[in-house]
Amino acid sequence: xxxxxxxxxxxxxxxxxxSQDDLMDLLDQDSVPEINYATAxxxxxxxxxxxxxxxxxxxxxxxxxxxxxxLLSSGPYEFFGLDQSNVHFxxxxxxxxxxxxxxxxxxxxxxxxxxxxxxxxxQSSGARVMPVSVSILSSVALKSVKWSDPxxxxxxxxxxxxxxxxxxxxxxxxxxxxxxxxxxxxxNLVPTELDxxxxxxxxxxxxxxxxxxxxxxxxxxYLANPKARMSQQIYDPLSLGFDIETGGHVFQLIFTxxxxxxxxxxxxxxxxxxxxxxxxxxxxxxxxxxxxx
Amino acid sequence: xxxxxxxxxxxxxxxxxxxQKYMTRNGYIGFYSHTALEDIxxxxxxxxxxxxxxTGGIVFQVLVKSFHFDKALMEEHFNENYMESEKFPKxxxxxxxxxxxxVDFSKNGTYDVTVEGDLTIHGVTNKxxxxxTLEVRSDGISAASRFSLVPEDYKIxxxxxxxxxxxxxxxxxxxxxxxPMSGK
Numbered sequence: 468x469x470x471x472x473x474x475x476x477x478x479x480x481x482x483x484x485x486s487q488d489d490l491m492d493l494l495d496q497d498s499v500p501e502i503n504y505a506t507a508x509x510x511x512x513x514x515x516x517x518x519x520x521x522x523x524x525x526x527x528x529x530x531x532x533x534x535x536x537x538l539l540s541s542g543p544y545e546f547f548g549l550d551q552s553n554v555h556f557x558x559x560x561x562x563x564x565x566x567x568x569x570x571x572x573x574x575x576x577x578x579x580x581x582x583x584x585x586x587x588x589x590q591s592s593g594a595r596v597m598p599v600s601v602s603i604l605s606s607v608a609l610k611s612v613k614w615s616d617p618x619x620x621x622x623x624x625x626x627x628x629x630x631x632x633x634x635x636x637x638x639x640x641x642x643x644x645x646x647x648x649x650x651x652x653x654x655n656l657v658p659t660e661l662d663x664x665x666x667x668x669x670x671x672x673x674x675x676x677x678x679x680x681x682x683x684x685x686x687x688x689y690l691a692n693p694k695a696r697m698s699q700q701i702y703d704p705l706s707l708g709f710d711i712e713t714g715g716h717v718f719q720l721i722f723t724x725x726x727x728x729x730x731x732x733x734x735x736x737x738x739x740x741x742x743x744x745x746x747x748x749x750x751x752x753x754x755x756x757x758x759x760x
Numbered sequence: 761x762x763x764x765x766x767x768x769x770x771x772x773x774x775x776x777x778x779x780q781k782y783m784t785r786n787g788y789i790g791f792y793s794h795t796a797l798e799d800i801x802x803x804x805x806x807x808x809x810x811x812x813x814x815t816g817g818i819v820f821q822v823l824v825k826s827f828h829f830d831k832a833l834m835e836e837h838f839n840e841n842y843m844e845s846e847k848f849p850k851x852x853x854x855x856x857x858x859x860x861x862x863v864d865f866s867k868n869g870t871y872d873v874t875v876e877g878d879l880t881i882h883g884v885t886n887k888x889x890x891x892x893t894l895e896v897r898s899d900g901i902s903a904a905s906r907f908s909l910v911p912e913d914y915k916i917x918x919x920x921x922x923x924x925x926x927x928x929x930x931x932x933x934x935x936x937x938x939x940p941m942s943g944k
Contacts, residue, residue: 490781490810490812490817490818490819490854491819491821491852491854493781493783493810493941494783494808494809494810494819494821495821501823503825506836506839506840507836507839507840524832524833525832526832527831527832527833641844641846641847679840679841679844679917680841680919712841713919713921713922714837714921714922714925715833755833757830757831757832757833760830760831
């Protein structure tokens with residue numbers, strides 16, 4: 468009898484203890500684990516010059532205006548390069564959440580370009596674990612600058628070059644993202660017999676967030692072809708800069724030894740040497756418009 | 761002695777009769793910010809909540825990443841810049857209906873209630889009191905409320921540059937459809 472009443476008292480006590488926190492626990496129990504995708508690995512679809520793993524979501528149009536000024540080493544007469552300016556305009560559009568296309572036109576060799584970038588893997592944790600995000604970029608460039616030798620028989624195809632890249636990125640923490648970019652460039656026509664038509668390069672880039680809206684970015688491409696055998700001295704492109712985000716805009720301030728703003732140009736045709744001060748100051752402005760909600 | 765035992769048994773029998781707790785995992789919470797420049801609307805249809813009609817206890821749990829926006833960029837900024845949803849993945853409310861005696865859960869109808877409790881957003885907890893309605897139906901209970909929140913109260917910083925695009929106070933809409941929890 469006594470045992471029973473002790474048990475009952477105990478039972479009542481536990482009932483009374485059943486409080487608010489237990490309601491919260493009820494919610495935590497049997498909650499379905501979700502797939503948690505890493506978002507905003509990079510603020511923009513470019514790390515600096517080169518593409519990042521990011522793409523525009525469906526229905527979003529990104530209008531990009533990029534500038535590279537002349538060389539800092541050109542001195543005060545040229546206002547450290549600011550008297551000269553190279554422009555690239557780009558329109559990038561997200562067809563779906565995993566496919567983005569873009570067109571552009573740049574001062575450098577009066578080049579038109581087009582690309583498609585699709586995302587095949589998305590970094591995630593939770594119910595499905597995927598350590599990296601992977602995108603594939605394919606681009607074509609058409610240089611429309613007048614033929615250097617109009618007397619020669621020139622073909623339209625000689626104006627074209629192609630780039631393929633695999634973009635592999637990981638958002639390591641909220642503040643740090645890294646990317647590795649194996650790249651292949653094919654030029655239909657090269658200046659001399661010394662220059663290879665095919666180039667192989669590996670890019671490495673990353674960003675460190677300094678505040679919630681500003682990050683420090685760096686990007687480097689290692690050109691694997693023996694540079695000594697080319698007709699002119701080629702350097703690996705190195706770019707350092709900042710992303711500054713303000714609502715619908717992303718400003719990218721850049722210091723780079725490369726004048727071109729498309730892959731074919733900065734991977735294979737960078738002639739500036741950082742050590743000699745051959746550095747171009749420049750910026751990218753990205754403005755996003757929502758075309759389809 | 762015998763009397764105590766009988767009383768206890770009676771209490772025990774009374775407790776499990778009828779559902780005490782009501783639950784939902786797909787409740788709705790939305791917020792709306794209106795300014796002359798821009799309207800911002802976020803919707804979340806995956807809100808989990810439990811209502812205990814015996815004590816008046818009511819809790820909500822919201823996964824911040826489950827708020828969806830018309831513009832993808834807004835969603836990214838919401839998570840990355842304002843709510844910091846990696847750092848603070850959940851928002852919660854833990855409170856009580858203060859005028860529980862005015863609600864007759866045995867009779868269908870709509871009742872005005874006042875809810876008071878701790879609201880935690882962006883890692884900051886504030887005491888809030890708000891009014892809402894409970895609709896008792898034979899198959900469950902619906903709850904609705906509308907109130908305002910000031911982001912600054914939850915240390916959600918809004919930079920000067922976009923200050924005019926984001927309202928000083930957000931209008932929050934809550935709509936829940938609870939179902940009785942079995943065996944609880």
